[in-house]
Amino acid sequence: MNLTVTDVRLTPILVADPPLLNTQGVHQPYTPRLIVEVVTADGVTGVGETYGDTKYLELARPFAEKLIGRQVSDLNGLFTVAEEVAVDGSQVSGRVDVGGLRGVQTADKLRLSVVSGFEVACLDALGKALGQPVHALLGGKVRDTVEYSAYLFYRWARHPEGVPAEPDDWGAAVDPAGVVEQARRFKERHGFTSFKLKGGVFPPDEEIAAVRALAEAFPGHPLRLDPNGAWSVETSLKVAQELGGILEYLEDPALGTAAMAEVSAATGVPLATNMCVTTFAEIKEAFTRDAVQVVLSDHHYWGGLRNTQQLAAVCRAFGVAISMHSNTHLGISLAAMTHVAATVPGLHHACDSHYPWQAEDVLTERLAFRDGTIAVSDAPGLGVELDRDRLSALHRRWLDDDGTLRDRDDAAAMRVADPGWTTPAVPRW
Structure with missing residues (x-):
């Protein structure tokens, strides 16, 4: 060999x-x-x-x-x-x-x-x-399936007029009713039983209303809200108070470890992060200050699957829970996420995944969610084929692209629809 x-x-x-x-x-x-x-x-x-x-x-x-x-x-x-x-x-x-x-x-x-x-x-x-x-190369699986959460987004029905894009059938979701309908379709199509809403888009009261609507429509289903650090400490505490009995956790409500520690000290709502703890060097301050109670790992951030396992071990030592963050990805990454998640003990929160939003892939067969889970492949390697x-x-x-789209820029994309758009200052609310 x-x-x-x-x-x-x-x-x-x-x-x-x-x-x-x-x-x-x-x-x-x-x-x-x-x-x-x-x-x-x-x-x-x-x-x-x-x-x-x-x-x-x-x-x-x-x-x-x-x-x-x-x-x-x-x-x-x-x-x-x-x-x-x-x-x-x-x-x-x-x-x-x-x-x-x-x-x-x-x-x-x-x-x-x-x-x-x-x-x-x-x-x-x-x-x-x-x-x-x-x-098996990572030490062996401790579960046969890995649970994922429906990743809900506020969204437009389509990209701005005149922008080349691939159509989809999801429609707009810009209010509580739209978010609930989106969640219902995720549940029907993929069997998800927990939901995460990407926030920081509308004023906090509107996003509180959306989470409350989800709780009413899907009683008993774990819910998360992630505004990507868009709120002040005061706003974060207000939202935590409003949704304290509803949220499984609140993800990165305020920006940075110091602000997260301040929020954490004043609320009993667990705080999760994929922003202030993304390298090993950032762990000490966050954990010793009790700034976060859940770390959302991402093997793309941490340097691979084995570093993800090391992160999980550190979290266990500090009594911090672990789950998994997601950015836009295809089936190769989802397979890798599933393999490493299968080896992590104490994975008590469903992992994030953008994959249901990606209609395109580079695999001969898309990975399929069943009851909100992905089965862990026992085939050699990742178990996928290009x-x-x-x-x-x-x-x-x-x-064929002229270079416009070769670097992701969400603010630039927004300026196509709103030429006056600038990246909002933080905290936004």
Whole structure:
């Protein structure tokens, strides 16, 4: 068995995205993703997926070159390789992340997001070579299915007139009735039994009304609200008081660990985050100040599946719960999320996933939700297969783009509909 890496293929693509609203603006009609393929001397190919924006591509390309000749099993070495790749300081200095929803970028955060795609591809290739599923390479699964939550968004019925986009049948959701109808369709189509609403879009009273409407329509179903740090401490406490008996947790109501700690000290509503704890260096302050009670992991943020397991172990040591964050992603990432989630003990909150919003994929067969869960594959590797025709078509879309959509920018997308739109100052309310 020869596990030497002989080729690495990087394929940037543009994937259709609906007009989903957040506090920064609206999703563009297409979002960039990067598909990573790692090929061994024996002809085994592993696949991974991560962000496809220009700054990630510029780091992934030299990273890929440095992998040639290394062992696909040398997963620790991926981080050494990443340190050898220079990061353009202009790409991260003073800037915020993809979508503006993770805080200020750093070179280390950028590297970790790139490493994540390569680590998943290497694990997929290693699993195929050994005839083992990825979860077995991670120590074995502790559950056969992983529960996911319906990810609700305020949204327009369609992208602005004149903007090339792929149509869908979801319709608008800009008020409580629209949010409830969206949740009902998610439940009917996929069997979800918990719901998360992306907030920070409308004044807090309107979003409180939407959560109350969900609670009335779906009694007993866990509910979450995530305004992406758009509120002041005072507003966060007001919402917590209003929804204290309804919410499973309140996610990132205020921006930053200090503000979250202040909110946490004055409410009994659990606080979750995927914004103030996204690296190991950020854990100490957040946990010692009791700023968060639930960390939403994301293997794209943390540098892969094994780092996600390490994060879960740290959370257990501090008595902090863990679940999983999601950004726009395809089936490769959902498969990876499911494999690592299957290995994490004490996963008591359903994971997030954008996947039901993505009508396009690069797999021969879409992953299917049954009763709000994904079955954990026991096939070798991730248990998924690339559809090369679909991959080629989505890559052609990327090649044909004039560069406008190769970097996600929710504020720019909003300015198409509202030329005067500027990224709101925080706190917004």
